[in-house]
Amino acid sequence: MKPDMMLAGVFAKKHSFTLPLNYQQPIGEQITVFARELCAIENKDKKLPYIVFFQGGPGFAAMRPAGNSGWIRRALKEFRVLLLDQRGTGLSSPINYQSLAHLTPAQQAAYLSHFRADNIVRDAEAIRTQLCPADKWAILGQSFGGFCVLHYLSAAPQGVSEAYITGGIPSLTRSSDEVYQATYQRVLAKNKDFFHRFHDAQHLVTRLAKHLLENSVYLATGEHLTVEMLQLLGINLGMEQGPESVYYLLEQALVRTPQGEYVNPLFLNHFCQLLDYNTNPIFALLHEAIYCQHNASQWSAHRVREQYPAFNYKIGKPFLFTGEMIYPWMFEQFSHLVPLKAAAELLADKADWPALYDLEQLSNNRVPVAAAIYSEDMYVEMNYSLETVKRVANLRYWLTSEYEHNGIRMDGERILDKLISLNRGDILR
Template sequence: MQMDSILSGIVSKKHFFSVPLNYQQPEGEKITVFAREIVSTENQQKDLPFLVYFQGGPGFGAVRPIESSGWIKRALQEYRVILLDQRGTGLSSLINHATLEHLSVDEQVDYVSQFRADNIIRDAEFIRLKLTNNTQWSILGQSFGGFCVLHYLSAAPDSIKEAFITGGIPSLTRRADDVYKATYQRVIKKNNDFYHRFKDAEQLTAELAEFIDNNQVTLATGEQLTVEMLQLLGVNIGMEQGPEAVYYLLEQALIETGSGKQINPLFLHQFSQFLDYNTNPIFALMHESIYCQQFHQQGANWSAHRVREQFQQFNYQRGQRLLFTGEMIYPWMFEQFNQLKPLKALANAIAEKADWSNLYDVDVLMQNTVPVSAAIYSEDMYVDMNYSLETVQLVDNLKYWLTSEYEHNGIRIDGERVLDKLISLNRQKSLR
């Protein structure tokens, strides 16, 4: 193996692939997809099978390894790992306002529509054929990566030896509105847990929200901070160690000065690091589309924004507890975040788009023969446990581990144990 980098216990090699933007037009425009191949130093000369990792998102590049630890440590015991930068992210051809500005809005919609799970899996198949002698490989998906895994099992099951899913079993049939109705209820529970754990958090958020309401507060990234933006911090409270991080940020938001209360410059600098909307625009543009399928015959149409009207407690009012929101995208974000503003027309067009392709073939999944194991987190704020269990009943040969030990990002916190558990589950003899 030709080494590009030597890390602690790992050697890595970079791969760049030129793939069709639209696989229905294979001779048309090409984009670049990047994948990092890693192997343990002691195994670098061995002919090991591949495990490809599908990152959560959509719209985030794959993890950048630092050392052999966590789930990577467990995986490298028996695999060469492929860390795939899904199209539009990382070192793959990026999507942002600068790379799209030469296109009309209609052209932008056509372009960005090619960046869903179906083409991510087509990219994976392209790479598999390039890196292997058309042999099967194993796949691992976290969060949205689990959505990709289920599409892979629908579209090309013969390419897969075994599959692992953590925190990412989607509903195969439900609409975006169903998903967000359930999500808002879980987010309310996470808010209650947050305020129960941190006794002065309610006062801290009330004082901060009132200050933001009465003053023009400019973030280090140049945006004016609004109460709605402040509520977006809730995307972190469903993660392991996320509530603590949010609390400690709020704790030092306001400082006393000779001229009265002011915003702490440290808060202004750190706040934007808690949110990814400026740096990862695919997430804001495409998140609701991951719940859209052809048979729905409708677009998401700003589902989270519309469903929020059924949960008025999220609408901030002075004197009432401020509720943080979660993994929801709102149209006003494209008016407030600097890197999203140029994408406002595109975002509205994507929200209205109704002709999405189907992502899952239920008939194929009901006859699945690929060993699949999944970690389902009962307290997951982002993926509804009940909808996941509905899907489990539709996918044959799937074993699951239902646990309350971890939040959504359990594989990041205790990845070695989580992946080891899933590998063991897959290799047990089926009782069916």
């Protein structure tokens, strides 16, 4: 392996592939898909199988590693690791309001419709036939990456030797409304835990919310900071160290001076760093679509929220954070989403999304699958994951309360090692 770059204990090589935007029209418009191959320095001359990493999201690029650590350290003992920038992210024909500016809203929606798990998997399988056409490879999916893994096992199991999922076993059949009904319940529990752990947090955040209602406050990126925007910080409550990050930010939010009270510029800068909607628009545009099969989402999270009026903050009432939900008003308040509002409306009304999972194929699955299910996961409903487990043959799982949703980022070497042992029959679940 001739590396393009050297990290601590790792050789890294860049790959770029030209692939169809629409696999039903393979000679039509093409996109670029980027992947970074990693190999332990001591294994650079060995022929090792690949393991492909599917990042969480949708709409986030693969991690940019600094060296041989975490789950990568465990993987590199026996694999070459391929970090895939899913189409539309990172260096893979990235999508943003500028890259789509030349298209009409209808054209934007049509273009974006090709960026779900089905085409991400088609890209991966096309890459496999170029990199190692005679060999199968292993696949590892975190969060939304687990959705990609189950689609891979539905659509192209012949390319997979073994599969791993962390924090990302979706329901195979439930609607987006059912998903969000469960998610709001999870978010309520995370709010309860947050305000119990940090005893003055409710005072801090209601004081800040009152200030926002009575004053015009603008983020470092120029947007008007609203109470509903502030509630979005709750997306961090389901991550290891996320509640701490939110609390410490609230602690510094307001500054009192002889001239009056104002929002700390530090808060206004750091707030933007805890939300990704401007920088990763696919997450907002297609998040609900990842649950759609032959039906439209019609702003599911927004509609289901009506069943939970406690989230509608008013002065004098307790403040609640929201979670991993997308709302139509976000395309009016986040500056980089505003130009995509019309396309977002069309995607929310799109009802002809193809099916993502082949239930018969999964019930007869022969690829060994090992999964970590986090019982306290705020983003993926445990009971729906357990429903899916019963419908996928050859799947072993580890159910644990030790980790939040991003466990693989915090303790990835241990988690992947346990899943590899589970997949190969070395331990009982």
